[in-house]
Amino acid sequence: MIILCSDYVGFEVIKYLVDSNEHISYLILNSSDKNNFNSKIINYYKRKFSDNQIYFEDILNDDDFLLDLEKQNIEFGILAWWPIILKGKILNITQRGWLNFHPSFLPFNRGKNPNFWCLVDETTCGVSLHFIDEGIDTGNIVAQRKFLTSWEDTGKTIYEKSLNTILELFKETFPKLKNDQLIETKQNPNEGSYHRSSEQTLISEIKLEENYKARDLLNLLRANTFLPHPPAYFYDNGKKYSVKIMITEEEK
Numbered sequence: 001m002i003i004l005c006s007d008y009v010g011f012e013v014i015k016y017l018v019d020s021n022e023h024i025s026y027l028i029l030n031s032s033d034k035n036n037f038n039s040k041i042i043n044y045y046k047r048k049f050s051d052n053q054i055y056f057e058d059i060l061n062d063d064d065f066l067l068d069l070e071k072q073n074i075e076f077g078i079l080a081w082w083p084i085i086l087k088g089k090i091l092n093i094t095q096r097g098w099l100n101f102h103p104s105f106l107p108f109n110r111g112k113n114p115n116f117w118c119l120v121d122e123t124t125c126g127v128s129l130h131f132i133d134e135g136i137d138t139g140n141i142v143a144q145r146k147f148l149t150s151w152e153d154t155g156k157t158i159y160e161k162s163l164n165t166i167l168e169l170f171k172e173t174f175p176k177l178k179n180d181q182l183i184e185t186k187q188n189p190n191e192g193s194y195h196r197s198s199e200q201t202l203i204s205e206i207k208l209e210e211n212y213k214a215r216d217l218l219n220l221l222r223a224n225t226f227l228p229h230p231p232a233y234f235y236d237n238g239k240k241y242s243v244k245i246m247i248t249e250e251e252k
Contacts, residue, residue, distance in 0.1 A: 002069070002077045002094065004057075006030040009081035009101060011037045011044065012167050018048050022178075025074055030083055031056045060090050069093045076177065079132065080170075086132060097131045099177060100139070101170065103162035105146055106130060107192025110137035115158040117195050118149075119223035120203070120216075125149050125158055127166040129173055131184065136194065140184035143173040151218075151247045155226035200224075206234040206243065221245040 003024055005013055010029075017024060027045050029038050042054060059065050066089055077098040079086070086098065104114030105126030118125040126146035133139040145168075147161050176182050204224050206217070222245050224232040231242045 002026040002028070002074050003080060004028045004030075004077065004082045005041060005080035006032075006083060007034045007037050007081045009163055009167060011041050013078065013080040013170065014041050015044050016167075016171055016174075018044055021048075024049060024053075025072060026053050026055065026069070028055045028057060028059065031058070032083070034083070057084055060086075066090060066093060085136065087134075091132070091134065096180065097139075099142070100130055100132045100137070101166050102128045102130060102137050103159070103166060104128060104137075105144055106137060106141055107187050110192060110194040112195055112197045113155075113200050114195075115162060115226075116155050116200055116223045117193070118158060119153065119155065119219050121193065122219065123193065125161070127162050127169060129166070129169060130187075135189075138187055138189060140186050142177075142182040142184055143169055145169045150249065151222075152249060154222045154245075155224060155229070158223075159226065204230070204232045206232055208234055208236060218245070218247070222247060 001022070001024055003014065003017070003026070005011075005027070006029065014024075014027070024045070027041070027049070029041060042051070045054065055065075070093060074094045076096040077094045079098055079100040081101055091098070102110075102114070104110070104118065105124040106128040108123040109117045109121070117123070124146055126144060128141055129143040130137070130141045131139045145165055147165050149158065173182070203220065206220070221232050221243055224230070225244050225246070227244075231244045233240055233242045235241075
């Protein structure tokens with residue numbers, strides 16, 4: 001298999017596979033190194049494999065490398081918290097495709113910031129494993145899991161729940177992936193939702209002269225509560241103010 005991974009989830013996936021004595025033909029990392037997990041990933045990978053099979057994302061644009069991948073007849077690929085959309089020849093480089101980790105309960109909240117939108121849109125919060133296609137998070141679903149939420153949740157807690165839940169789901173699903181026993185469910189392109197990063201920025205400005213339902217405003221504020229990311233904000237008398245919120249359930 002070939003693994004494209006990053007961040008905490010990528011590290012935990014490599015740790016699980018190495019500890020399980022699974023063979024990884026190639027490891028590809030994201031050079032942005034979000035949260036500084038690349039060194040941890042490399043060190044754990046090298047417990048079992050040599051470093052001459054470790055690359056960064058630029059290699060995916062190298063025709064010679066892609067030609068070599070084709071010759072290897074790699075069975076499947078895994079995108080473990082991979083932040084870059086795969087396009088072109090790489091999509092079909094493996095025999096059975098690419099399994100992707102997506103932190104939403106598809107078909108809802110395809111695209112960016114699902115931890116924000118599941119609160120704002122009040123859609124089901126959860127995670128999905130799916131094979132990719134040429135669209136964005138539109139490929140066939142092979143496993144999903146919902147998780148419970150409450151008014152105390154924020155964009156940050158939803159994100160953290162997504163990390164842990166998707167790792168649990170992957171570890172349960174991997175044996176079926178390995179043995180080609182996954183049942184794929186096709187997504188209906190007319191169902192669910194899709195969001196871009198720019199949408200969150202636009203909706204996060206509170207207009208003081210507009211009317212909001214209390215529920216909608218509270219959802220917007222808590223969805224944006226995720227330091228160090230920017231919170232919701234408003235302007236008044238030429239000054240910009242940020243708004244963070246904490247909701248706590250009271251004991252009866």
